[in-house]
Amino acid sequence: MCNPIHVLIVEDEPLIIDVLTNALNAISDSNGLYDFKIRSATNSDLALKEVDRAIKSIPFDLILLDISIPPSTDKRILSGEDLGIEIKSLFPKVKVMVFTSHNNNYRLNSILKSLDPDGFLIKSDITYVKLLDAINSVLQEPPYYSKAIQQLIRRHISHNFVLDKIDRQLLYHLYKGAKTQEIANLVHMSKSAIEHRKSNLKTTFEVDGGSDRDLILKAELAGFI
Incomplete structure (x- = not known):
């Protein structure tokens, strides 16, 4: 059966x-x-x-x-x-x-x-x-x-490299042109929390001190956008 x-x-x-x-x-x-x-x-x-x-x-x-x-x-x-x-x-x-x-x-x-x-x-x-x-x-x-x-x-490449859902949403909204305050409203977090996550993401994607555009380009190359 x-x-x-x-x-x-x-x-x-x-x-x-x-x-x-x-x-x-x-x-x-x-x-x-x-x-x-x-x-x-x-x-x-x-x-x-x-x-x-x-x-x-x-x-x-x-x-x-x-x-x-x-x-x-x-x-x-x-x-x-x-x-x-x-x-x-x-x-x-x-x-x-x-x-x-x-x-x-x-x-x-x-x-x-x-x-x-x-x-x-x-x-x-x-x-x-x-x-x-x-x-x-x-x-x-x-x-x-x-x-x-x-x-x-x-x-075992980058075995600790993982983005959570909020990180992926943040990258998506940045890619679509949203500003920090708009993203904070969209994901229901404070502006400072979004800035902190952006800073961490720039470190993750090796663009410390770079612009949001630099972050988007690296994230896109890595297949996250």
């Missing part, structure tokens, strides 16, 4: 959603072990609606999550990283597979530390066969990390 697996695909490219859906169906057809119940969302707002639906009915078992998804309207969720953290807090038993085009070690390490995903794949590493193997591995014996992630872990 097939085991029902409730899946949410969060990806802003419909073509990739189709590929992931086909992969899940191929796994189901090949082994008969799983009956995938698949839902999808192309942005954070739609994903949050699916999460609310799951809270009221049946929790998700598996999330296939792209990191670079459009933010929520209220800017509470700025990326797949924020969304994944929220989903894991709501569904502690859910398995999360992360897909990303980012290849910057700082960004990848931050995702590893903040999300601790059951699967982590760089899109450029993936073939269809590897995708099937990855999904099967996550379902049966996680974790599954693609080659680039395995190399990152072996090198």
Whole structure:
């Protein structure tokens, strides 16, 4: 008898959603072990609606999550990283597979530390066969990390480098041109607290004494914007 697996695909490219859906169906057809119940969302707002639906009915078992998804309207969720953290807090038993085009070690390490995903794949590493193997591995014996992630872990690059949600929001609003007081209002913190965080971020990104623009450029290069 097939085991029902409730899946949410969060990806802003419909073509990739189709590929992931086909992969899940191929796994189901090949082994008969799983009956995938698949839902999808192309942005954070739609994903949050699916999460609310799951809270009221049946929790998700598996999330296939792209990191670079459009933010929520209220800017509470700025990326797949924020969304994944929220989903894991709501569904502690859910398995999360992360897909990303980012290849910057700082960004990848931050995702590893903040999300601790059951699967982590760089899109450029993936073939269809590897995708099937990855999904099967996550379902049966996680974790599954693609080659680039395995190399990152072996090198232990920037093992303490991680930005929290407020840091990511601060960078996002700076990138959009918001001033310090505006950011303070948006994230519900004092102006001095925002300045302190900006100072820490400049140290983190090695632009001590630099301008906000310098910070934005380094954060963008590192894949955080």
